[in-house]
Every structure is written in structure tokens, then in C-alpha cells.
Amino acid sequence: MKGNFIDNLPKVYGIYTGGFLAFIIIMSxxxxxxxxAKTIGICFVAFTVAIYAIIGYLSRTAQADAYYVAGxxxxxxxxxxxxxxxxxxxxxxxxxAGGIYFKGYGYMALLVGWTGGYVLVAxxxxxxxxxxxxxxxxxxxxxxYGGNLSRFLxxxxxTVASFTYVTAQINATGTIASVALDxxxxxxxxxxxxxxxxxxxxxxxxxxxxxxxxxxxxLIIAYLLPVFWISNKMxxxxxPHFMLADEVSRIAELEAQFGFVKNSAENLKEVPKGxxxxxxxxxxxxxxxxxxxSLALAMMMGTASLPHVMMRxxxxxxxxxxxxxxxxxxxxxxxLYSSAPMLATLSKLSLIDPTLPTGIIGxxxxxxxxxDWYQNWNQANLMFxxxxxxxxxxxxxxxxxxxxxxxxxxxxxxxxxxVISGLVAAGGMAAAMSTADGLILAIANAISHDVYYKIIxxxxxxxxxLVVARVLLVVIxxxxxxxxxxxxxxxxxxxxxxxxxxxxxxxxxLVLGVWWKRANREGAIAGMALGLISGAGYLxxxxxxxxxxxxxTQLTFGIFGSAVSLVAMVVVSLMTSAxxxxxxxxxxxxxxxxxxSILGKQH
Amino acid sequence: xxxxxxHWEKSRGLLFMTLAIWFVFSIGIFLxxxxxxxxxxxFGYPLTYWFTCQGSLGAFVILxxxxxxxxxxxxxxxxxxxxxDD
Numbered sequence: 001m002k003g004n005f006i007d008n009l010p011k012v013y014g015i016y017t018g019g020f021l022a023f024i025i026i027m028s029x030x031x032x033x034x035x036x037a038k039t040i041g042i043c044f045v046a047f048t049v050a051i052y053a054i055i056g057y058l059s060r061t062a063q064a065d066a067y068y069v070a071g072x073x074x075x076x077x078x079x080x081x082x083x084x085x086x087x088x089x090x091x092x093x094x095x096x097a098g099g100i101y102f103k104g105y106g107y108m109a110l111l112v113g114w115t116g117g118y119v120l121v122a123x124x125x126x127x128x129x130x131x132x133x134x135x136x137x138x139x140x141x142x143x144x145y146g147g148n149l150s151r152f153l154x155x156x157x158x159t160v161a162s163f164t165y166v167t168a169q170i171n172a173t174g175t176i177a178s179v180a181l182d183x184x185x186x187x188x189x190x191x192x193x194x195x196x197x198x199x200x201x202x203x204x205x206x207x208x209x210x211x212x213x214x215x216x217x218x219l220i221i222a223y224l225l226p227v228f229w230i231s232n233k234m235x236x237x238x239x240p241h242f243m244l245a246d247e248v249s250r251i252a253e254l255e256a257q258f259g260f261v262k263n264s265a266e267n268l269k270e271v272p273k274g275x276x277x278x279x280x281x282x283x284x285x286x287x288x289x290x291x292x293x294s295l296a297l298a299m300m301m302g303t304a305s306l307p308h309v310m311m312r313x314x315x316x317x318x319x320x321x322x323x324x325x326x327x328x329x330x331x332x333x334x335x336l337y338s339s340a341p342m343l344a345t346l347s348k349l350s351l352i353d354p355t356l357p358t359g360i361i362g363x364x365x366x367x368x369x370x371x372d373w374y375q376n377w378n379q380a381n382l383m384f385x386x387x388x389x390x391x392x393x394x395x396x397x398x399x400x401x402x403x404x405x406x407x408x409x410x411x412x413x414x415x416x417x418x419v420i421s422g423l424v425a426a427g428g429m430a431a432a433m434s435t436a437d438g439l440i441l442a443i444a445n446a447i448s449h450d451v452y453y454k455i456i457x458x459x460x461x462x463x464x465x466l467v468v469a470r471v472l473l474v475v476i477x478x479x480x481x482x483x484x485x486x487x488x489x490x491x492x493x494x495x496x497x498x499x500x501x502x503x504x505x506x507x508x509x510l511v512l513g514v515w516w517k518r519a520n521r522e523g524a525i526a527g528m529a530l531g532l533i534s535g536a537g538y539l540x541x542x543x544x545x546x547x548x549x550x551x552x553t554q555l556t557f558g559i560f561g562s563a564v565s566l567v568a569m570v571v572v573s574l575m576t577s578a579x580x581x582x583x584x585x586x587x588x589x590x591x592x593x594x595x596x597s598i599l600g601k602q603h
Numbered sequence: 604x605x606x607x608x609x610h611w612e613k614s615r616g617l618l619f620m621t622l623a624i625w626f627v628f629s630i631g632i633f634l635x636x637x638x639x640x641x642x643x644x645x646f647g648y649p650l651t652y653w654f655t656c657q658g659s660l661g662a663f664v665i666l667x668x669x670x671x672x673x674x675x676x677x678x679x680x681x682x683x684x685x686x687x688d689d
Contacts, residue, residue, distance in 0.1 A: 105636075108655040115660045116629040122667045123621045127674075241657065245647030283652040285637040292633045300629060318685045320678075323671040330664050341656035591611050594683045 006073055013078075016051075017217050023047060024221075028419040037418045038182060044422035045180040045429055048218055049195045052211045052433070059203030059210050064462050067204030067469065068135040068445060070315040074209055079321075080328025082209050083312040085216035087114075087333055089165075090172025090432030091495045093219060096337075098403030100344040104280045106287035110496075111337050113296035115330060117303025122326035125304055126313040128514040128590050130322040133597025134314065136442070137307040137506070138450040141528075143599060144513045145521040146583065148455050153528040155446045157505030158307045160532065163480065165306075165498035166439040170196070170477075170484040172432035179380075180425045186485055193481040195429075196436045201470055204445075208437045209315060215430035220335055222427020227339050230346050230414045234356070240342040247349050251282045254352055258361065261397040267388045275384050275400040282348060290551050298556040302499025305506040307446070308438040319593040347410040352396060358413055360385075361396055368394050373412045377405055440480065444472040496555050497539070504535030504561025508569050516573075517587050523573030530568040535561020610681040617677065621670045628659040628666075 005012075027040055061067055074082070092114075099107040134140045137158060142151030173192030178185045199211040227240055237243025260279055271277075280286045303309065312329075313322045354362035360371070365387045368374055377383040382402035385394055401409075407428070411420040448469035453460055460468075505528045512519040512527075538557040542548045552560050578584075586598055604612075632639065636651045644650035644658070678684040 105652065105655060109633075112629055112633075112655055112659050115663050116625065119621065119625040119629075119663050119666055119670075123618050123625075123670055242646045248648055248652070283640075283649050285640045285651055289634050289636060292636065293630050296629060296633070320671075320675060320685055323674060324668070327664065327667040327671055330667055334660050334664050338657050338660055588607060591614070592607060592683050593678050594685050 006075065009075065009078055013213060013217065016214060017221075020048075020218060020221065024419065024423060027422065028417060031417055031419050037421070040418055040422040041180040041425055042182075044426040045177065048426045048430060049198075049433075052195070052214060052430075053198040055211045055214055056199040056201070056203055056207040059207035061203050061206050062463065062466065064135075064465065066206045067466055068314075068449065069311075070204075070206040070209045072315055073317050074315040076316060076321045076325040077328050078213050079209070079312060079316055079325045080332050081216040082212035083309065083325070083329035084332035084336075085212040085219065085430070085434035086312055086438040087309060087329070087435070088219065088336055088431050089435035089495060090169055090176075090428060092336065092340075093223065093428050093431035094172065094176075094407050095403045097340045097343040097347070098401075098406040100341050101348055101401075101406045102276050102278060102280065102403065103286075104282045105285050106280065106292065108341065109287070109292045109295040110299060111340070113299025114303065115333060115337060116296065117300035118326055118330040118333075120300060120304040121309065121313075122323055124511050125310065125514065126326050127319045127322045127593065129310060129510075130313055130316060131319045131590050131593060131597060133599040135449050135599075136446045137310055137510070138446050139454075139599070140513065141506075141509060141524065142450060142454060144583070144586070145509075145519075145524040145579075147521050147525075150521055150524050150528070151450050151454060153525060154506065154509070155450050157502065157528055157532050158446050159443050160536075161306065161498045161502035161505070162308060162439045162443045163476075164494050164501060166436055166443070166476075166480045167484045168494040168498075169432045169436035169439065170480045173429060173436060174481075174484060176425055176429045176432065180422075180429070189481050189485045192429075192433070192436075193477050196433050196440065197474060197477050199433065200437045200441050201473060204466075204469065205311075205315060205441060208441055211437070212434045215434040216332065218430040219427040219434075220332070222423045222430070223336050224339060226411045226416065226420050226424060227343050227346070229416055229420070230350075230410060231342070233414055233416070234346060234350060236346060236349075240346065241338060244342055244345050247345050248283050250353065251345065251349055252284065254361075255281055258352075258396040261395065263388060263397055267386070270386055271400050272381055272384055275382070275402050277397055277400050278348070278352070279397075282345070288551075294551060294556045294559055298503065298558045299496075299499055301503040301507045301562060302558055305502040305510060306499065307502075307506075308435075308442040311442060311445075312438070343410065344406060347406045347413075350410070350414060351399070358415075361394055361399065363394055364392055365394055365398075366392075373409065376412070377401075377409050382409065436480075440473060440477050443476050444469055447476075448472050493555075500535060500539070500556065500558030500561065501532065503558040504565060505532035507562050508566045512569060514587070514590060517584055518573055518578055519569065520573050520576055520579045520583075522576040523569040523571075526572040527565040527569030531561045531565025534564040606681055610677065610683060613677045613680075614674065617670065617673050621666065624666055625663070628654070628662045632659065 065071055129140055132140050138151050138154035141154035170192055174185055174189035177191045178188035200208045231237055231240035236247050316322045316325050350356055350358045352361045353359045360368045368385055374383060382405040384400040386398055388398050452468050453465050509524045509527045535557050538560045539554055542554045632654050640649045640651040642650040644653035
């Protein structure tokens, strides 16, 4: 190909997308010719992971600015795709539609929160941090406020938040690898880890950027194709997003007809762990305004403080491009997030409407237990029925499902070919891998650049720095995988905690660093330390039976943490002396998009 | 007032406007969620429900592009715009 790689990007990824679609078609032909479901699953996961590994290998580099910020030449639209893949985790892909299916409106605060946060990213932070020219988020804190302690605290907050998040992602890659490749979860976690490291080890941010774009293409096809297919197959509408109003009101009608019967604690003991029934209205408002708003607000402020997202905007060629790139990121995220409620609606209606051929509510229990797909997913521990009231028919409150089943099982229930299930597995793998890569890289880069190079050994040569960065990448990956293999907490819970940790410690030190000139080192240190400690303290207190206050739960503890952080930062800043003239001048320069960045190209 | 101060004043004005619009779609609407859900919204969905799954999300996308364009105009006006790229 002529010209440099960047100019050829549309062509390269165009060919890649065409190749992937061709692969799907070949697989569906193979299915017709009798290839087994299991082989198809293995082909999908192995083929896509091999491609990411090749991209990771081709992106290898020995330069610091390529390793840390992909050479700052990623075009806006492609950076948008990479950010979207970075952002949408295994939880978004596999668990989000399930959450909406079970909890309806109250859960959808996460949709609003995980998109609205990008407005804060675009307007408050990303362009200014890009102008700053930092390699990592602690790089900004350390230079703006000065001193090793502030830099180190930023690394601590970053590590706590990202590590909480990354174990969940490695867990998700392990789950998918174990199902698709049919190996034990304990080993599958390490298969997932090796795939993740293949993308990031050699090329750092450059490798991660180009694999994330490839992963976005796989995951968005894998999510949208089934949604459109199911909608058309059910006759619900050609374009589900605009045509499901009848289905939504039909669900409300059925809910009124069945009612939400509460099961006794004794009956619920029978239900396998992790499965849930439908207990909340689908489209009606079922949460108090504060419950909804506090969750959305926590997720929005968390979005603006999570370093693996912020550092994606360090890779754009200019400040202007960084702003636009945030818009593209959100557009690509919007494509998936706006489809999740549609999938939840289709999935729910196809299961509970007795007038549809796939509906199971109202059928006799023995009839349901004889259905093929029910048996498959019951075996996979994702579906369960029981005749609590002994009348022989399945009622709404007697049907239980795992959150993942909405994405994983709906294609099969709707009667789509198995090739779609293989595709969905590849998509889930792509989503979890891309997020894990971004997070592991964020932690390893912060420790190698900010702790090792900036604090311990400022004279280290580039080659040595990059060796340290890569060793840390592997160590952190293995630590994450080891904890993931222990399966301590659920995927979604720990994802939400990560947002709360990040906002507790970093939101105000970052924002005030740009928007409040008077903010100084002492204030930032107090803000980070007290914010993180009080947030974590609140979480521990509520987890151990504490009552909490102001309706702040263990999912929104960041609201308390960040409030403490704000107060501490303002009070301490005002009690101590104003930052020196050089720092004030630096803030002035950050606010002007043109001209040189604060930190040099190589630093 | 120096050129730089004027530029920052305008940028700050744009920020407040952006955050005000952001507030309406991320928080304001949901203060009246129950009441608004009685109304039929676009494409026939209940109104608040529509905002949670499409309306607010789409508004954020448009808001960011609008903000980016306005900020670029402000930068150009004061000669702080960067050359080329995208």
C-alpha cells in the first residue's frame, strides 16, 4: 500500500470489516454443511484473537511517545472507535441488557450516567489535558501541583480504581473463553490474560489503539446484528429503535395482567445463585428521583475521572481534535447503549407473551422443561423454573434467569442460527479484552512513568523505561488474573465501585487543576487523600451493615467521597499560600489551545 | 482586559451554557420522571422511558459536537486556533 499507515486507515479497516463479514458468511455456510456449534464457537474466538495479536505485533515500538501516547497522531474518528471499545467493557456488552431486563427504569440510570459523563470529559478536562502534553493522568497532577507526594497519591487513586475494574474484565474474558473453548475457568482466565497482553506488550498505547479499533468493529457488529435480526424475525419492526413502542406497551399490559407476586424466602432458596426473576416494571418509573439521579451523577463524575478513558485523548494530534474525538467516542458508544434497551424489550416480550410461539409464561411446567434451549441454558446455570404454587403452570414469578442470558440466549430462543451465538461470544471477548488492555496499560504506565521514571530514577534511558513498563504490564496482568480466578465479586458491582473510587480521589483535583488557579499542592493532596479514604470508609461501613445517609448506597459512595474531596481541597488551598507565579502562568497556557504543550514531546 | 482573559471569559461562558444543557438532560428531566412518563414521547414510547434509552443519550452526542464547534469559533476569534489536522 502506498502512503503512510495513518492515511491508509479507512482502507485498512474497510478491508478488515469486509474480511470479518466474509468470515461470518463462511461460518454460516459451514454450519449449514454440518459444522458443530462448538467448533463454530472456537473458530470465532480463535480467529478474532489471532487478528488482534497480529495487529499488536505489527504495532511494536521502541519509542517512548509511541509507547505512551501512540505518537499523538490518532485521527479523531478512529480515536473515537478506540475509546468506545476501551469504554464498553464485558459488563456493558454481556450484562447491561440483562440489568435493564430485570430492573427496568432504575437500572437505566447507568445508561444516562455512562454517556452523560462524556459531556464533562469534553468540556472540563480532555482538551486541557491534551494541551498539557502529559503521558499519564498523574503526570498532569504531578506537574500542575508539583511535588512527588501529589504525583504518588494520584498513582494510588488510579491504581485502586483501575485495578478494581480490571479484575472484572479479566473475569469476563475468562468466562467467555471457558465457554467458547470449553476449558476450565481457572485456566481460561490465563488464556484471556495472554490474549490481552499480546495486544499491549509490544506496542504499548500504539498497539492498544489499533487493536481497540479492530475490537470495536467486531463488538458493534456482534451486538447490532442479532438485535435487528430478532426484531425482524419477531415481526416487531424493521428498525427496532424506532418501532418498539407497541412491544413496550404490551409488556406493561402483561405486567398488569400477571402482577408482581413476591416469592417467599423459603421458595427463593431453591433458586440457583446469581439468577433473578422479573420483579420491577419495564418502562414505568420504578425508582425515586434521587435514587436515579445519584446513580447517574456518580457514574458521570466517575467517567470524567477514570484514567484509561482520559489517556485516550492524549493520543490525538491536537486540542481541537481531542474535543471532536470525545463527540465521536460518545456517538460510537451510543450505537450500542441505545440498542441494549431494545434487546431487553425483545427478549422479555418473547419470553413472557403467551400469544407468541416462544412465550413460556402460562405454559405447563413440564412443557417448558422439555424445550431444547431451556435445557441448554438450565445446564449452563442461567435459567431455572419451579412450580412454587403447585398449579402446574409457569407463572411470571416462577421463572428465573441470569443477567448474561439476555444477550447470550435470546438469539437461540428466537431461533437464530448458531453462527450468531459464536459471533456474540467473539463480541463479548472483544469488549472485555479492549477494556482490560486499556486499564492494565493505564496502571503500568502510571507506575513506570510516574513512580519509576519521575520519582525513583529520572535519568533512566528510554530503552530501560520501556522494559520496566512492559515488566509491570505483565506483573499487573497476572495479579489481576489471579484475583479474577478467585471469583470474589460479581462483574457489574466491581465495575460500579471503580467509578466511585475514581471520582472520590481524582475528580476535583483534576477539574480544579484547570478551572481554579488558586488550587495548590496542599489542597490537592488533601483532596485526593481524604476523598479516597472517606469514600472507601463509607463503602466499608455500608458493607458491614451501616445504615448510610442521604440515600447514598454502596453503589454511589463516590458522591460522599468526592464531596469530602471538594471541601478538603478548597479549605486547605485557601488556608495555605497561593501557587507560585510559574504555576499560575502554566495554568494560563493550558487554557490556550494553540502554542507548545507544557511538557515536551519526549519527557 | 488582555486578549487571553477575554478568550477565557468567553470559554467559561460556553462551559456554563454547556453544563446547563447537560444538567437538563442528565438530572432535570428525572426530577419529574414519574409525571413525564404519563406523556407519550417520540415514536410512541412513554416520554421518560424514551429519554433514558435514546433521548438524553442522543442529546449528549449532539451537545458535545455543538460545544466543540463553538469553542473552535471562540479560539479562531482570538487567533488561538491550531492549524490544520483533524
